Each structure stands twice: as structure tokens, then as C-alpha cells.
Amino acid sequence: MNILLTGASRGIGAAALERIGAAGHHVAGHSTRGGSGLIAGDLADPAAPRQIWEAALDRLGGRINVLVNNAGIYEGVADDASDDDWHAAWARTLTVNLTAAADLCRLAIGHFRTIGGGRIVNVASRAAFRGDSAQHWHYAASKAGMIGMTKSIARGYASENILAFAVAPGFTVSEMTEDYLAGRGGAAIVADIPLGRVTSTDEVAEAIRWLAVDAPAASTGSVIDLNGASFVR
Numbered sequence: 001m002n003i004l005l006t007g008a009s010r011g012i013g014a015a016a017l018e019r020i021g022a023a024g025h026h027v028a029g030h031s032t033r034g035g036s037g038l039i040a041g042d043l044a045d046p047a048a049p050r051q052i053w054e055a056a057l058d059r060l061g062g063r064i065n066v067l068v069n070n071a072g073i074y075e076g077v078a079d080d081a082s083d084d085d086w087h088a089a090w091a092r093t094l095t096v097n098l099t100a101a102a103d104l105c106r107l108a109i110g111h112f113r114t115i116g117g118g119r120i121v122n123v124a125s126r127a128a129f130r131g132d133s134a135q136h137w138h139y140a141a142s143k144a145g146m147i148g149m150t151k152s153i154a155r156g157y158a159s160e161n162i163l164a165f166a167v168a169p170g171f172t173v174s175e176m177t178e179d180y181l182a183g184r185g186g187a188a189i190v191a192d193i194p195l196g197r198v199t200s201t202d203e204v205a206e207a208i209r210w211l212a213v214d215a216p217a218a219s220t221g222s223v224i225d226l227n228g229a230s231f232v233r
Contacts, residue, residue: 001025001213002060004053006104007071008038012123012172015205016070023209028056028064030071043071043096049103053111063115066212067108069101069146070123076135090138097142102149109153109162117161121211122150123204124223126170130231143168147223154221163220165211170227173198195228 003020007013008029017029030052034040039055041048056064073096077089105120112118127136128143146166153164171189190197207224215222225233 001065002063003027003066003068003212004030004056004060004064004104004108005068005070006030006043006052006101007123009033009036012169012201012204012208013070015201016068016208019202019205020209020212023213025213026060028059030056032071043100044092046095046099046103049100050107053104053107057111064108064111064118065115066119066121067104068121068123068208068212069104070208071100072097072123072142074136074139076133077138078135079137093138094142094145097139098145098149101146105149105153105164109157112157112162113160117163119212120150120153120162120164121208122146122164122166123208124150124166124168126168126225126227126231128168129233150223151221158217158220161217163215163217165215165220166223167204167207167211168223168225168227169199169204170225170230171198172204172226173200193228193230195230197228199226199228 003025005013005017005027008017009031017027021027029038030041031038032042039052041052073093075093077086101122108118108120124146125143127140128147132140150164150166204226207226
């Protein structure tokens with residue numbers, strides 16, 4: 001399989017890059033700044049999705065079988081921020097987390113139609129279903145939009161062998177969160193998780209790998225929750 005994976009420099013993306021590559025697949029990874037063999041592209045720039053897609057096509061010999069939209073941002077904004085700051089935060093989060101992913105999905109679908117099908121795996125969040133903090137309305141909205149988009153793609157293109165899935169992690173342990181988990185904030189987070197621990201990046205990476213490669217076609221449109229039963233739908 002030839003796979004384009006966005007947001008591959010750290011956390012879930014880095015774990016997925018390693019796991020999928022170890023399984024023998026060819027992965028074109030992306031990050032905002034590039035480096036270490038990753039394709040560079042700032043998804044806040046409307047031109048970036050096409051540039052990233054074309055760079056990945058070139059790297060993978062003109063054929064991509066799977067798109068994994070993992071890149072995203074989690075930047076808070078207060079409800080009493082100035083109108084300009086509020087609007088800027090919403091625009092940036094929705095552009096990076098949702099519109100850029102939609103652009104890549106559209107490019108993928110056009111390509112998949114020429115090769116007989118393909119798969120899309122979108123990394124959403126528990127926040128899509130249960131919401132997030134008072135500073136992250138826009139983040140939860142972007143991830144809820146990603147779930148709706150995934151289901152729309154699944155319904156709209158299954159007849160063309162184009163399949164779409166999502167994963168919805170809860171709080172995930174990574175190099176970005178280890179310090180927080182070690183402090184007082186971590187105790188409150190773990191207390192809210194019946195499993196008694198947060199999700200690992202390796203667990204999310206394995207779900208991504210399975211959906212990208214092994215999940216049966218009949219499961220298109222499905223969402224895998226990885227939150228230790230902290231939110232059960």
C-alpha cells in the first residue's frame with residue numbers, strides 16, 4: 001500500500017508512521033516544517049493541501065491507496081476574547097483541522113476513481129461527541145465536522161470502492177502531554193477514565209493501521225472510539 005499520512009512528526013502521527021512502515025507499506029509522511037524525510041506544508045495555507053498531495057504522489061510513484069488525515073491543532077481562545085481574536089482562532093482551527101482535511105479528501109477521491117478505489121482514515125476526537133473545554137468550542141466543532149464529512153464520504157462513494165473511516169481518541173499520552181499527566185491535571189483526567197489510564201499513541205496508531213489496511217469494506221463509515229470508556233456512545 002502507498003499511504004499519505006499528515007501530521008507525522010510527533011504523537012499519534014509519528015507512532016502511525018512507524019507502525020505502518022514496519023508493516024511493509026510505503027508511507028509519505030507530512031509535517032508543517034518538513035525535515036527527517038517528511039513533506040513540508042502548513043495546512044493553514046489554502047494552497048498547502050494540493051502541494052502536499054502532489055509531492056506525495058511524486059514520492060509514491062504516482063499512486064496513493066490510502067489518505068490518513070491526522071494533522072490538527074488544539075489552540076484555545078477565551079469566550080471574552082476580542083472579536084478579531086475570536087474570529088481568527090475559529091478561522092485558523094477550522095482551516096487546519098477541517099477544511100484542509102476536506103481538500104485532501106477531495107483530491108484523494110479524484111485520484112481513487114482512476115485506480116479503482118482507496119481508503120480515507122480521518123483522525124477526529126472524543127470532543128466531536130462530548131464537546132471540549134470552554135476555551136475549545138472551535139476544536140470540538142472542527143472534529144464534529146470531520147465525523148460528518150467522513151460519514152458523508154462513506155455514503156457517497158462506497159459504490160466506487162472508496163471507503164472512509166474515522167478514529168476518535170480521548171486524551172492521549174505523548175511527549176506533548178507527559179508533563180501535564182505527571183502533575184495534578186493528570187490525576188483529574190485519569191479519574192474520569194474507567195480504564196484507569198489514558199490512551200497510548202501506539203493504540204491509536206494500530207487502529208489507524210487496521211482501518212487503512214485490514215478493516216472489512218462493510219465497515220466503511222464507522223468510527224473507532226479510543227477513550228478508555230470515558231465517553232461511551
